[in-house]
Amino acid sequence: MNSHLRCAAHILNLVVKEGMQRAAPSITKIRNFTSHIRKSQPAFEELKRIFEMKGKPFLVPELDVPTRWNSTYNMIIKSREIREMTDILVASTKSMKSMYLTDEDWVEIDLPSFYLDPPTLLWILKNACPASVMLDPNVKSECYSEEVKQTMHRQLQGIYKKYASNEDMECVQQSTETVESRSYFLQRLRRSSDAHQTSNTLNDYLMTPLETCKTLDYWRMRMTDKRFVKLALMARDFLVAQATSVPSEHVFSIAKHTISPVRNRLDEKKVRASLCLKSWYETGLLE
Structure with missing residues (x-):
């Protein structure tokens, strides 16, 4: 097994790029056509005139950065929006006919745009970081201002309601098939009470003092607790996501100089200490 440390975001990027290979010729056509429109003043002005003729606001064709698949997704979506024009x-x-997409090309790009849709949409990821922080019983929202705390609490409440309602809907579907009307009514009343309790459960968690513990072990223990199981499921989904940033990307890049095919026996503590000393030395903390 290769001993190099890999960046999760880089791996995801490679996976997505591999999945897009099937539609690569069609995507290249979109890229070349878009580039031509943006560089050719006559073509650009003619496209603008067509928008005006159709009574629609002008949309500039969007050119992607080939190494960033989210920008490729945006290019595909924009091209489909302005296809009529x-x-x-x-x-x-x-x-321009030779460089334009055929009907088969338009069908071909449907698949990559379908798969790129979930990881690209902002609403999936925009609350992931604050939710993960607040679901860490060692931190919660203690290091934030009151204004930021209130915003984070509202975001977490909104996410938690979705987890609670999804499970309640499953219970409703099962109940309608197996119980009589009176029993079903009583169960609905109990579920209404349970829904109120789930809201209290989240508030109770946020109000409890911070704990010094291993975060995953904390939530694993609560998976068997009926009161906390929904919150534990939510924590599992958010805490499993690996964060990435420019600093972490830099760490993964320099790690190959610390762990190499011929130097791969360092344990976790020694690797961490080595990288830490290197950063201290580079910033002048050590001479």
Whole structure:
């Protein structure tokens, strides 16, 4: 097994790029066509005129950065939005027909845009960081200002309601098939009480003092507690996501000089100490 330390974000990027290879020729066509429109003043002005003729606000074709698949997704979506106008442009300009997408190409790009949709949409990730912080019983929201705390609490409440409602819906579907009307009504009343209790459960967790513990062990113990199981499931989903940033990317990049194919016997503590000493030395903390 390769002993190098890998960056999770880089691995994800490689996986997505590999999955896009099937539609690579069609994506290249979009890229070249978009580049031509943006560089050619006559074509750009003609496209703008077509938008005006259709009574629609002008949308500039978006060119991607090939190494960033989220920008490729945005390019595909924008191209599909303005397809009606670009079809008219190409129909009136014979020299552009050879570089434009065929009907088969448009079908071909549906698959990568479908798979790129979930990891690209901002709403999936925008609350992930504050939720992960607050679900750490060692930290919660203690290091934030009151204004930021209130915002984080509202975000966490919104996410938690989705977890609670999803499970309640499953219970409703099962109940309608197995119980009589009166029993079903009584169960609905109990579930209404349970929904109120789940809100109290989250508030109780946030109000409890900080604990010095291993975060994953803390939530693993609560997976068997009926009162905390929904919150524990939510914690599992958010805490499993690995954070990434420019500093962490830098750490993974320099790690290959610390752990190499010929020097791979260092344990975890020694690797951490070595990287720490290196950063101290580079910043002048050590002489």
